[in-house]
Amino acid sequence: MKELLESIRKKAMEEIAQSEDPEALRIRYLGKKGELTAVLRGMGSVPPEERPVIGALANDIREQIEAALAAKAEEKKEKELAHKLEAEALDVTIPGTACAVGRRHPLAQTENMLRDIFIGMGFSVAEGPEVEYDYYNFEALNLPKNHPARDTQDTFYITDNILLRSQTSPVQVRTMEVQKPPIRVISPGRVYRADPADATHSPIFHQVEGLVVDKGITMGDLKGILELFAKRMFGKETKIRFRPHHFPFTEPSAEVDVSCFVCGGKGCRLCKGEGWIEILGAGMVHPFVLSNCGIDPEVYSGFAFGMGIERIAMTRLGIDDMRLLYENDVRFLHQF
Ligand code: DAH
DSSP, rough: OOOOOHHHHHHHHHHHHHOOHHHHHHHHHTTTTTTHHHHHHHHGGTTTTTTHHHHHHHHHHHHHHHHHHHHHHHHHHHHHHHHHHHOOOOOSSSSOOOOOOOOHHHHHHHHHHHHHHHHHHHHHOOOOOOOHHHHHTTTTTTTOTTTGGGGGSSBSSSSSSSEESSTTTTHHHHHHHOOOOEEEEEEEEEOOOOOOSSSSSOSSSEEEEEEETTTTOOHHHHHHHHHHHHHOOOOOTOOOEEEEEEEEEEEEEEEEEEEEETTTOOOOTTTTTTEEEEEEEEEEEHOOOOOOOOOOOOTTEEEEEEEHHHHHHHHHHHOOGGGGTTOHHHHHHHTO
């Protein structure tokens, strides 16, 4: 028995010393069906007087095997850690990869400025659908079917009654239908016209509409608001000028220019020698439009204006080709 135990000890210690998998050896020697366990099960055949000696020896061997296995497991863990540290070594002295910092697109910058300026004057922001009914885009705005002024906006029709909005003015109608005066809203958004793209046209562009309706609103209010807007957008020295015009949804109507902020009005390349730059259309909301929306023109009056965001951005930033705004060339965009 003794010899058998000693031979197990010897074999186990040798194997543990060389083993890569101490857990398998634990099972093989000390497990329920392990070699040492099997010997201990055979204790019944040992004469009773020898049992304490054999038992003590077996215990001693078990402890020795356990200690060797634990040491081996520890050694294995350390080896793995060393390996991992080496494999995942991080050289903190290598220069980092520079991260390109983005910024807002010049159109978005301009739209945000517009929003800030008008929100600062107490306007709220209203939105409307880009796929619009003919009724909102034209009819309710005093542009019945076959009205010649429809020709100035080459419109993408989807059906006879559904189109891609050609202006943000339909949001006026949608706002007045659900909101009673006092009304003070702007509505920035995308609009569509069947124009081929060139330096000053694009089939998709952006407008901001403005609408104020209340008792006693006059053209003086319109001028005051637009003058403040022009100064905030283009600089304190900026002046505005109204030229008579026709829009079916306003009466009277005007086109509005700002004094050239580059030359101050003397005439330069930006203003093409004019001293003035046209930036928007405006007027007093036509009584028909008010009554189309359920607002009594005898009680309320209002003004409206609309401008192209591209034109404002191009004027402000000195961009001379609209297509640059849609090409997403970072060499261009980086400048703003
Ligand atoms: N919707 C007009 C356009 O696209 C711009 C405009 C002019 C809007 C006068 C208005 C306005 O609200 O009163 O040409």
